[in-house]
Amino acid sequence: MKLKLKKDGNQSPVYNSTDESGSPFLSAKMEWNERYGSYIKQAHNWRIAAAGALAVSVVLAGGVVWQASQSKVVPYVVEVNHLGRAIAVSPAEEAAMPNTQVIMATLAEEVWKFRTVIPNNAAMDDNIKAAYKYVDSNAQAYDYLNAYYQRLDAWMGNNPGVVRTVKITNVLPDGKDTWLVYWTESESGFSNSSGNGKEQAASNKHYKAVVGITVVPPTTESAILANPLGIYIKSITWSETLQ
Incomplete structure (x- = not known):
């Protein structure tokens, strides 16, 4: 809004109800944007961030479920001595073609x-x-x-x-x-x-x-x-x- 002085000899300032374009509607819009625009933009950004976090969570949950369903048995070879005590343990290699x-x-x-x-x-x-x-x-x-x-x-x-x-x-x-x-x-x-x-x-x-x-x-x-x-x-x- 524009500050103007009266010309009737009274020098106290008054506020004009219009901006430079002379439209009271644009003036009100500018006032709204100055007061609440930043809050609205921040809320919009938080909604986008929340949606992205939800999407990532869904993907990760799906990956965990898939991984759990793909469980495999890993065989180990245990070497024992004459007393039956384990002396060496190692994963078994991939089975070769039977002779x-x-x-x-x-x-x-x-x-x-x-x-x-x-x-x-x-x-x-x-x-x-x-x-x-x-x-x-x-x-x-x-x-x-x-x-x-x-x-x-x-x-x-x-x-x-x-x-x-x-x-x-x-x-x-x-x-x-x-x-x-x-x-x-x-x-x-x-x-x-x-x-x-x-x-x-x-x-x-x-x-x-x-x-x-x-x-x-x-x-x-x-x-x-x-x-x-x-x-x-x-x-x-x-x-x-x-x-």
């Missing part, structure tokens, strides 16, 4: 579990569950074994008390991820068809299986306990051979 002997032993055991028949339901169930831990549930082998065990269940119902023993004779590589497994089976416990109550003599049969595998190193505690080597059977077929 040939380990794969051969694993496949031999799996085929033995698949084909062995025990006249005890609880023992058979345990045998089957242990065998499936090494089968890829998303591959051909899983469906093949499901169909086989359905037929086997019906066969065992018609032949109670029959025992099938399996002897693995050879395991050979047939390519990078394909193996051949050879074994002999003998079945006993059949009743003699003559009706004299005597059991038939055990008969020996020879079989060959073509097995495809894949190696997936375990990354969770449950996978380590179930299949520590990460060897999975992805395809399998078998048939009887002459020798």
